[in-house]
Ligand SMILES: Nc1nc2c(ncn2[C@@H]2O[C@H](COP(=O)(O)OP(=O)(O)OP(=O)(O)O)[C@@H](O)[C@H]2O)c(=O)[nH]1
């Protein structure tokens with residue numbers, strides 16, 4: 001008995017679950033559920049489908065190279081049963097799980113670095129640019145200090161993070177100055 | 179090797195068919211349309227082509243016939259003679275020769291008429307020339323009727339001739355009629371020749387094949403021959419004579435010892451002597467047939483002496499001949515005859531071959547090698563000394579190797595054990611644990627372990643690796659280093675905090691307003707007034723609310739509201755007189771005024787919408803496009819005048835309301851046939 005990987009989503013296929021398709025060139029495709037099978041039948045590319053493992057790996061959303069992955073390998077050379085070896089292996093697997101989890105977290109953290117700052121910068125920019133839809137010009141005059149503060153903040157963040165290019169903002173017509 | 183097969187000769191049509199075929203072919207394969215207004219060269223070439231084409235097809239067909247029939251000088255003399263006997267050589271040659279001359283004549287006719295056609299000066303003349311040419315060719319062909327018919331008969335007969343190979347191993351039967359040649363042939367081969375108790379049952383040559391010593395032998399049955407001079411022999415006999423004369427074969431001369439065939443032994447022996455010349459240089463066997471009727475012992479002594487004389491050269495017989503008794507009825511001696519005939523022929527053929535000059539070429543290629551021991555020395559299998567010593571010193575090593583069985587071998591053992599149990603009357607039950615007993619593990623107590631396969635969504639077997647612990651150690655070291663590095667970097671957790679409260683509030687407000695605008699847009703409220711403001715009037719409450727929401731303070735709000743109220747009152751006053759120029763003037767003033775009064779910064783939407791409301795196109799004036807109103811009235815009147823007659827008659831005019839029939843019934847009803855849907 002073996003746990004197989006789904007051809008489409010990359011999830012684990014437990015014995016007795018999913019479906020197996022053997023193409024006439026003898027390549028075997030396993031699917032964890034009918035959803036994946038249907039996508040395959042419709043010739044969808046798992047690399048272009050957001051929710052699959054293949055997409056996430058390709059898009060750099062998950063770790064792809066790591067030493068912890070090297071331990072798990074399909075071996076074609078059989079090793080004779082050895083109780084000590086198997087119990088050691090089980091222990092190692094447990095430990096590996098812990099390490100892998102930690103590394104995953106570290107990877108995620110690294111990936112998310114700066115995202116929050118960028119978000120904040122965008123929010124500040126939005127406030128700066130659209131304040132006039134909620135405040136009359138006379139009211140704006142009164143909150144000049146706050147606006148200036150925000151402007152400075154944006155400037156400093158921009159130098160730090162580099163110019164970020166969210167949706168191109170339409171320039172509002174300078175009607176008031178006329 | 180030349181294979182004599184005359185089956186591939188094409189059918190020779192009769193002269194009428196011949197002409198029909200050629201003329202219709204000309205009609206089919208050449209252009210058929212010509213007009214007198216064509217250029218003369220075109221007309222000429224049209225008819226020349228016809229003449230040439232007819233000549234060519236005659237030529238081709240005749241050549242085909244001439245080529246198909248075998249040339250008597252080229253084929254094996256046996257066949258040449260046979261053709262002579264059967265069809266008369268002279269007749270045959272004459273027929274072919276006539277066809278050949280016909281071919282040449284036709285060529286010449288065509289040549290002449292082509293020359294004449296070159297000077298044809300009209301379509302009519304050209305056509306007549308063509309007619310004359312084709313006519314002459316055809317009459318010429320019609321005259322060949324007799325030779326064509328003869329050749330067709332020859333072709334049919336030739337196709338049915340047995341395909342005798344004159345060069346292969348052949349057995350040939352000959353003798354008086356009714357002596358049992360065909361019976362013997364039927365015994366040896368599967369030819370199934372007709373056998374009847376009267377003379378001349380067999381009227382032509384027959385071929386059969388038999389196997390002897392893994393070779394195929396050709397057996398030829400001939401018609402019987404009578405004993406008279408060559409000139410008096412008929413066609414049937416002549417075939418036998420031809421075969422005897424030209425085929426190098428083992429000749430079996432059959433003698434009916436019972437004289438039931440109607441000819442005495444004396445007559446048969448005489449026949450032998452009269453055709454003795456044909457047996458020269460051939461293996462010959464005298465076969466005495468029908469011994470079941472009369473044993474050779476019962477034959478009168480003088481008759482027997484006559485038979486014996488056939489082998490005696492002193493008495494005019496042929497030396498080296500054997501006399502073999504046989505009965506095709508009881509099959510006594512048949513196989514003996516076959517044996518002797520084949521072996522003697524084989525020996526003879528080999529002898530001939532050895533005598534020929536070509537043999538040396540083949541001989542030096544043949545060689546049979548037979549290894550001989552070069553000395554007395556024994557050359558046995560070589561075993562290295564070390565191996566031999568090891569075997570001697572420790573005979574157990576061999577046994578040890580034997581003890582460690584492969585699983586396959588053990589399975590065999592298990593089967594043997596099962597068999598033993600069967601014999602004892604116990605039915606063996608397959609038990610996996612019995613099988614597990616045979617595992618070869620480091621520790622015997624592990625044999626019955628339940629081996630885990632899956633853990634935490636992973637295959638344990640994928641992780642099993644003899645040096646997994648070392649690798650884990652390495653990984654641990656790496657991990658420690660990584661953590662250390664992280665700690666050195668100080669966590670790097672200086673992530674930006676969220677927006678401060680004020681900003682957050684503003685952002686929320688912006689988002690709320692944006693979604694409001696979006697909803698308005700969805701509902702079709704573009705914010706642009708449908709009515710001009712001066713018509714709608716001022717919604718002071720709404721304006722106040724908006725301004726408050728936009729953060730305008732109480733005091734300023736009062737000012738703005740006053741200002742707006744002022745302006746609207748002002749405008750409504752100035753608007754009353756309904757004088758365009760005045761209103762325009764008034765607005766102008768308003769604008770300049772409002773600019774002075776209005777708040778600085780961005781203008782309130784009030785200002786803008788006002789200016790937009792003013793830009794209206796002026797209403798159309800009566801008499802527009804004409805010089806003046808009277809002129810226009812006159813024009814209208816004239817127009818009506820012009821229409822009066824039409825309207826009276828009820829004609830359809832371009833101004834009439836018209837409802838087009840987009841799906842006319844007659845085009846869209848009923849079944850659809852072939853063709854487009856638009857047409858029926
Ligand atoms: N009793 C007896 N009759 C035989 C034997 N061989 C042939 N006959 C008979 O003799 C008759 C003639 O035999 P065929 O084989 O037709 O003789 P044939 O030599 O081919 O005669 P033609 O073809 O006319 O030359 C038949 O009735 C046979 O049954 C034999 O060994 N014993």
Ligand SMILES: [Mg+2]
Pocket residue numbers: 359360361372373379380400401
């Ligand atoms: Mg016969």
Ligand SMILES: [Zn+2]
Pocket residue numbers: 006007008009010011031032033036
């Ligand atoms: Zn799947």
